[in-house]
Amino acid sequence: xxxxxLERAGxxxxxxxxxxxxxFWLYIRYTLGGKAMEAxxxxxxxxxxxxxxxxRYRRIIFTGTAVLAAVFGIIESPITGxxxxxGATISLTGFIAAAYGGFRKPGRALLAGLVIxxxxxxxxxxxxxxxxxxxxxxxxxxxVLGWPRALGFGSAVxx
Amino acid sequence: xxxxxxxxxxxxxxVVVVLVFGQQYVGSVFVLALSYGIVTAGMAVQIGxxxxxVFSQCVFMxxxxxxxxMLNTHFSMPSLLATPVVMVASGLAALLLGxxxxxxxxxxxxxxxxxxxxxxxxxxxxxxxxxxxVGAPLTGNLWPGSDTGQADRxxxxxxxxxxxxxxxxxxxxxxxxxGGLGRQAxxxxxxxxxxxx
Numbered sequence: 001x002x003x004x005x006l007e008r009a010g011x012x013x014x015x016x017x018x019x020x021x022x023x024f025w026l027y028i029r030y031t032l033g034g035k036a037m038e039a040x041x042x043x044x045x046x047x048x049x050x051x052x053x054x055x056r057y058r059r060i061i062f063t064g065t066a067v068l069a070a071v072f073g074i075i076e077s078p079i080t081g082x083x084x085x086x087g088a089t090i091s092l093t094g095f096i097a098a099a100y101g102g103f104r105k106p107g108r109a110l111l112a113g114l115v116i117x118x119x120x121x122x123x124x125x126x127x128x129x130x131x132x133x134x135x136x137x138x139x140x141x142x143x144v145l146g147w148p149r150a151l152g153f154g155s156a157v158x159x
Numbered sequence: 160x161x162x163x164x165x166x167x168x169x170x171x172x173x174v175v176v177v178l179v180f181g182q183q184y185v186g187s188v189f190v191l192a193l194s195y196g197i198v199t200a201g202m203a204v205q206i207g208x209x210x211x212x213v214f215s216q217c218v219f220m221x222x223x224x225x226x227x228x229m230l231n232t233h234f235s236m237p238s239l240l241a242t243p244v245v246m247v248a249s250g251l252a253a254l255l256l257g258x259x260x261x262x263x264x265x266x267x268x269x270x271x272x273x274x275x276x277x278x279x280x281x282x283x284x285x286x287x288x289x290x291x292x293v294g295a296p297l298t299g300n301l302w303p304g305s306d307t308g309q310a311d312r313x314x315x316x317x318x319x320x321x322x323x324x325x326x327x328x329x330x331x332x333x334x335x336x337x338g339g340l341g342r343q344a345x346x347x348x349x350x351x352x353x354x355x356x
Contacts, residue, residue: 010186011177013190014170014173014174014177016197017169017194018170020197021166038208040208040209041208041209041210054209055261055262058209058257058261059254061208061209062205062213062253062256062257062261063250063253063257064201064204065201065204065205065216066216066250066252066257067219067246068197068201069198069216069219070219070220070226070245072194072195072197072220072223073219073224073225074224074226074246075194076191076195076220076224078238079187082220082224082225083290083293084280084294086217086220086221086224086294087216087217087218087221090195090199090216091214091217091273094198095214097196097199097203098203103203104207105203106166106200106201106203106204107164107166107200108203109203110196110197111168111196112196112199113192113198113199114193114196117191117196118188118192121188121192122188
């Protein structure tokens with residue numbers, strides 16, 4: 001075991017991911033608030049008729065996801081450093097990854113985000129150093145155009 | 160259920176990668192991608208469960224990262240203490256911001272929250288006390304007694320090099336490349352690194 005040198009930062013990120021994922025799953029699966037939140041996502045109009053305060057749950061989700069982002073900003077900063085540009089592209093590529101997850105499947109979104117992040121870094125590092133981002137965005141654009149329904153954009157497809 | 164399987168797959172792969180490639184470039188990229196992936200999952204929850212397209216997650220990532228860095232460097236607060244403080248502060252900030260922006264919906268909300276990262280980027284890049292375009296100093300390790308400072312410093316140089324215009328040439332290990340602006344900036348950040356957490 002002495003040769004097994006653990007990357008503590010990696011363990012920390014993994015542990016936080018597991019804890020956050022488990023807490024979210026338990027909340028959605030076993031609490032009334034979680035069911036109401038799911039109903040807001042499935043059918044906001046129906047949820048409102050059923051007496052669910054949609055605006056309240058939207059605030060809760062906004063706050064919860066913001067705290068989650070802050071936690072991983074805290075964890076990430078000692079690992080890689082954080083500059084004013086560090087999170088700039090996550091809005092764009094994260095949206096594509098969220099779309100791949102069908103917008104209501106965070107596990108799939110996590111997998112998609114992980115794959116996109118790995119591909120972006122490895123393209124920049126090993127394949128085309130200068131055009132890593134460009135190639136990645138071209139691949140994502142081709143995927144969205146080629147398989148819009150598979151990427152959760154089905155309702156936006158006309159014809 | 161498929162979503163749980165996907166998350167489980169990520170965890171299993173993550174454990175293997177962290178154990179086997181933890182000290183290598185692939186391992187560090189995986190950890191970085193995983194942390195961004197979690198934020199992306201949060202974005203999926205936001206869009207899917209509230210039917211609102213929001214782009215402000217990266218602002219709160221910056222809030223967390225810079226918040227701990229500022230408390231650590233300017234107020235000498237240990238990272239482990241600064242972390243819950245910044246978590247609570249980010250929750251309050253999100254509650255305040257959320258009560259304003261979630262009144263809008265659809266395109267108005269998307270455009271409004273799309274402005275937030277641009278505002279944050281412009282402010283942070285100009286604010287001297289936040290480190291400007293170079294970024295705030297590293298805040299040490301969250302783990303007590305961690306010995307990964309050198310690896311962290313190497314990765315910081317890697318990130319800085321990307322932001323300074325030079326792309327990665329990762330066939331060489333991070334932190335062992337010839338000098339240059341990235342190395343200087345990395346030294347500047349690494350020199351401020353503290354082991355108080």
